[in-house]
Amino acid sequence: MANASIAMSGLSIAESEVPVRQDLQDTHRDAWSRIASPGTWLTSERRLAVAAEIRQARDHCAFCREVKAALSPNAARGTHATLGALSAPEIELIHRTVTDPGRLSEKWSQSVLDAGLTDGEYVEIVGLIAMVMMLDTCTMGLGIPDQPLPLPIAGEPARYRPPGARKNAAWLPIVEPADAIDEDGPMYPSPKAGYIYRGLSMVPQSLRDYWAMANCHYLPGQYVYQFDRSIRAISRPQTEIIAARVSALHQCAY
């Protein structure tokens, strides 16, 4: 364990050949620090094993490429090429969510849970996938290679389950804004926060970690429906055409 190692991570975006706005640099540094910290259900070592497996799935799993190319995601038979540090349901969750997210189903999601992953672990891992994919994609777009993973930070998982978490609208439990309590910590900028905002709410810390990043890469919530202005160096329609095309290529119906 070495907190000092975190100071070395998150800096690679600052080494871009183009100047990167300071808030984005800070966000990357903070996000890697959060990924290396104990989570709600996962230790810091396990969270970093998840991060490593995300890259393994994305870059090195031949079976994932077969699944992706198959007419049906259930048609391919084989095993994932893994780093060997995680359980079978963790591997399945990571590999499928990283490489073929548009063809997941509630039945598949339930099969991952039935194989031995708790719903809290599932949601925390999804949050890590979203964060690592965002971090690595941003740096790749700027021409920067993946930075080495940081070392784990000491500590214990919080093991906090929001009492308001219920399975209703989504495949996994979520905390509706009206059911959030003070002990959950800050979660929603507004009682009208959209369902995408509620997605990780069963693990409030994951929600906070993720949205601290997402707001800085896309737009803070208060600007999302202000279509007549842009706070970025590209116009709002330019932002949205990138967003729409990336989502469509992922076959994301949301």
Add this chain to the structure above:
Amino acid sequence: MMLRASAKHTNEAIDLHDVSAGLTDGTKVAHAPLLVAFAEAVVARDSDRIRTARKAIRNAMGDAALVDAAATAAAFHGFTRIADAIGIPYKTAAGGQDAPDVREAAGVNAFYRVQEEMAGR
């Protein structure tokens, strides 16, 4: 859909079909060909295409635009995975403003998850 709503404010034409099928002359957002080429290259993780697209954006729009294009493309590598792995109901997208005809025009109804739902699976 956020794209359509934002383009209304700039009076730029949008062909929703381009969202799924790829850019055509029906979409008139400034520098859209450069930005879409960049987004497609990033999703494909094709380093040569990314390098070419990055250079084109820098030349035409500047360094800050490249940073925000990369950040936006990256953000939607996260959003999509949360929506799809948690099973967020897609009909709530864009604050529930995505009407069925918009989804049809954008090609979203052909996506796996919608097809599975329509088939009752």
